[in-house]
Amino acid sequence: MKEVNAYIRHALVGKVIEALEQAGFRDMTLFDGKGVTSGLPKEEYDYSLELAEKYINVVKLEMVCRDQDADEIVRIIRTNAHTGKPGDGLVFVKPIDHAVRIAEHGPGEAPPHSH
Numbered sequence: 001m002k003e004v005n006a007y008i009r010h011a012l013v014g015k016v017i018e019a020l021e022q023a024g025f026r027d028m029t030l031f032d033g034k035g036v037t038s039g040l041p042k043e044e045y046d047y048s049l050e051l052a053e054k055y056i057n058v059v060k061l062e063m064v065c066r067d068q069d070a071d072e073i074v075r076i077i078r079t080n081a082h083t084g085k086p087g088d089g090l091v092f093v094k095p096i097d098h099a100v101r102i103a104e105h106g107p108g109e110a111p112p113h114s115h
Contacts, residue, residue, distance in 0.1 A: 001096040002070040003062065007035060008081040008089040010057040016080045017061075023076055025069070031060040035087065056087050064096055 008016055013030065020028065034055040065073055070093050077091055 001064055001099065002067055003064050003094045003096050004070060004073050004077075004091065005094070006061045006077045006081070006089060006091040007033070007058050008061060008077065009083070009087070010059055012081045012083070013059040013061070016077055019076050019080045020063075020073065023072065025063065025065065025073055025076070027063065029062045031062075033058050033060050035089075058089065064099060 006016075010032070017028070017030075020026070035058040036055050061077070063073060074091050074093065081089055
């Protein structure tokens with residue numbers, strides 16, 4: 001399994017999600033965020049008094065997928081999040097050793113204990 005993390009422009013997240021869903025990739029988690037980076041065009045950033053920095057609104061998209069799907073997911077994200085301007089974002093792909101559903105336990109296996 002692989003985990004795909006993408007930081008993309010807030011304005012393009014709908015386009016990216018729609019393209020992923022059309023390709024059959026529906027399980028994802030989204031987080032709003034502020035990207036702090038150099039080289040952004042003046043019209044692209046805001047200034048945060050809280051951060052005391054220039055920032056751009058971004059969305060972090062997280063997906064866990066089969067190994068063989070990771071390249072296709074990255075291609076879809078890059079195609080639909082690309083503007084050609086600085087600040088288009090980044091995509092990271094990491095290996096996942098295993099995943100466990102919190103609500104499920106195997107036959108004969110006791111649910112986790114509370115401490």
